[in-house]
Amino acid sequence: GQNIDQPTEMTATEGAIVQINCTYQTSGFNGLFWYQQHAGEAPTFLSYNVLDGLEEKGRFSSFLSRSKGYSYLLLKELQMKDSASYLCAAMDSNYQLIWGAGTKLIIKP
Amino acid sequence: ETGVTQTPRHLVMGMTNKKSLKCEQHLGHNAMYWYKQSAKKPLELMFVYNFKEQTENNSVPSRFSPECPNSSHLFLHLHTLQPEDSALYLCASSQDLLAGGTYEQYFGPGTRLTVT
Numbered sequence: 373g374q375n376i377d378q379p380t381e382m383t384a385t386e387g388a389i390v391q392i393n394c395t396y397q398t399s400g401f402n403g404l405f406w407y408q409q410h411a412g413e414a415p416t417f418l419s420y421n422v423l424d425g426l427e428e429k430g431r432f433s434s435f436l437s438r439s440k441g442y443s444y445l446l447l448k449e450l451q452m453k454d455s456a457s458y459l460c461a462a463m464d465s466n467y468q469l470i471w472g473a474g475t476k477l478i479i480k481p
Numbered sequence: 482e483t484g485v486t487q488t489p490r491h492l493v494m495g496m497t498n499k500k501s502l503k504c505e506q507h508l509g510h511n512a513m514y515w516y517k518q519s520a521k522k523p524l525e526l527m528f529v530y531n532f533k534e535q536t537e538n539n540s541v542p543s544r545f546s547p548e549c550p551n552s553s554h555l556f557l558h559l560h561t562l563q564p565e566d567s568a569l570y571l572c573a574s575s576q577d578l579l580a581g582g583t584y585e586q587y588f589g590p591g592t593r594l595t596v597t
Contacts, residue, residue: 376523405585414485414571414588415524459524467584468537471523 374398376472378460383478384450392445392458392475400465404436404443407459409474415459418445447477455479483507485589487572493595494562502557502592504572511577513555514586515547518569530555531577562596569593 375397384390396404403422407415421427421436421443433446445458457474464470485506494500506513515527529537530549544566546558555572573586 380521403584414590417585417587420585461524463584466537468526468529469524469586473521473523 374462374464374470376460376462376470378458378472378475380473381476381478383480384447386450386452386479386481388450389446389448390450390477392447392460392477394443394445394460394472396441396443396460396462396470398462398464398470401438402463402465402467404434405461405463405469406434406443406445407461409457409459411456418458450479452479452481485572485574485587487570487589487592489592490590491593491595493597494559495597496562496564498562499558499560501559502570502572502594504555504557504589506553506555506572506574506587506589508574508587510574510587511552512575512584513549513552514573514575515555515557516571516573518571518591524571527557559594562594564596567594567596 378394403420405420406418408418409415419434421434424438426433426435431448436443457476459474460472461469488503512531514529517525526539527541528547533549544561548556569591571591572589575584575586
């Protein structure tokens with residue numbers, strides 16, 4: 373079957389670095405997405421990886437290892453506004469997104 | 482208006498009511514999606530339309546009926562719903578599924594539905 377696993381909740385300190393892990397199993401693979409969702413709001417796109425390696429975009433970076441079925445989202449210089457849920461989603465062979473349940477990130481001062 | 486809009490933002494309906502959710506995208510996309518989001522569960526894909534044609538129906542009960550009159554508009558018609566259907570219903574759009582590219586999906590703000 374198709375499955376995405378990510379931690380339910382993580383806590384980090386303002387100014388620090390946090391890494392949110394995601395493992396996936398899909399029928400075929402057409403890329404790995406990360407979305408951010410603040411409470412009561414729509415998910416917003418953060419990153420897309422289809423090749424192995426690290427993609428850096430400002431304070432956020434995303435890594436993919438296709439052979440391991442593994443990705444992580446790295447958030448640096450954490451700010452209070454980064455408190456949100458982070459959703460991992462893998463695109464299968466039919467170009468449909470298989471979603472994880474999300475990781476709720478709590479930032480403490 | 483820009484992006485993806487959804488109306489209404491909140492809806493309370495009884496189990497015998499009929500209502501419709503509306504989604505409109507202003508991004509020039511040709512694929513549109515309905516998702517259900519329940520607390521602490523993954524987003525559940527309900528329906529996909531590509532160039533107005535339904536390409537996916539993930540075993541959704543018939544009490545949910547989608548309609549896509551053109552590439553910019555998507556409706557979800559609701560009738561005789563159950564309390565367990567209470568959730569956030571999200572609409573999204575993307576490039577058409579044959580265009581290539583990243584297929585990133587852009588979401589609307591959602592309709593918070595409560596069935597009483």
